[in-house]
């Protein structure tokens with residue numbers, strides 16, 4: 464097992480990474496719980512696979528578990544589902560010193576984390592991410608929230624977990640599409656932050672596809688480490704943290720135009736990264752060879768890269784609604800070569816449309 468620390472003033476916490484850690488849930492919870500009760504939030508898919516193991520570990524540590532299941536799917540990452548979690552908490556008399564545990568992918572983690580942030584002005588919670596995407600990205604850093612019909616993640620809070628438990632064994636049951644989708648965020652870290660890590664991914668494509676244990680540990684560890692460093696430097700996204708949005712302004716538009724059903728988050732991010740690298744090349748930030756490396760890596764990992772045939776004007780209109788739009792300008796993160804980035808609002812709509820059209824080829 465390896466442990467990483469997210470270093471934040473008064474809110475530092477550990478990320479525990481390793482196989483078989485679900486069985487440790489009770490022990491970890493016991494470190495933080497002030498009360499005897501736990502509200503465990505999951506969905507029927509994940510609970511059916513791992514719920515009993517998690518509950519048993521909590522019961523063995525003397526906790527009483529109240530269960531709250533939300534339906535499976537990004538379309539349920541909405542405020543109504545958060546309020547249902549809150550209802551269960553009220554009904555179960557969850558107190559301020561009790562804990563919430565989120566067991567699931569990014570959807571459960573974001574929605575349940577938001578419930579923890581608002582219930583009685585905030586209770587402690589633990590993230591147990593069960594998808595690759597949630598393990599390398601959404602469970603770390605304290606961004607919690609839900610979608611609004613007008614846009615992605617428009618409601619939310621910063622609420623750091625007390626601990627993150629990453630059991631790498633649970634990835635074995637992930638659908639291939641969900642596993643691959645998580646790799647988009649992994650590529651993102653290499654592309655904006657670490658050229659050696661990017662080269663490692665290129666060299667280990669087959670091991671990654673086969674979910675080779677050692678390779679998985681390494682990519683999860685390095686991804687969490689990069690995310691932790693960025694979050695520790697800029698918890699509330701005053702600057703640096705925005706680099707984590709690479710590909711996301713495009714990606715959120717793709718998700719929205721697909722009604723949050725057609726594309727997985729990571730798939731939309733891969734498509735967004737493809738548009739971003741074209742834009743970077745057009746702005747003189749990347750060479751054609753570097754663009755090819757990024758597209759090749761995503762292609763070899765079976766990630767979609769072709770931008771769907773939505774009208775570029777519709778996409779740009781949605782990009783303006785994105786939270787990352789400031790004073791009417793689209794605020795974008797672009798790669799600078801491989802392993803570095805720029806944050807810019809100096810890009811014209813014409814350039815954005817051109818990059819989308821390139822990515823639609």
Ligand SMILES: NC(=O)c1ccc[n+]([C@@H]2O[C@H](COP(=O)([O-])OP(=O)(O)OC[C@H]3O[C@@H](n4cnc5c(N)ncnc54)[C@H](O)[C@@H]3O)[C@@H](O)[C@H]2O)c1
Pocket residue numbers: 506508509512535536537540567568569570571573593594595596597600601602603604605606607616633634635636637638641644727728729
């Ligand atoms: N908060 C953040 O900082 C942050 C960062 C990145 C992404 N996100 C959010 O994360 C969400 C996407 O998360 P996701 O990709 O994990 O999707 P998801 O939570 O919908 O999970 C994908 C599917 O896998 C199933 N599943 C989960 N774990 C499983 C397992 N171990 N075995 C079998 N099936 C399993 C789920 O039930 C679901 O059907 C998006 O809403 C995105 O906005 C948030």
Ligand SMILES: [Zn+2]
Pocket residue numbers: 600648711728732
């Ligand atoms: Zn993301």
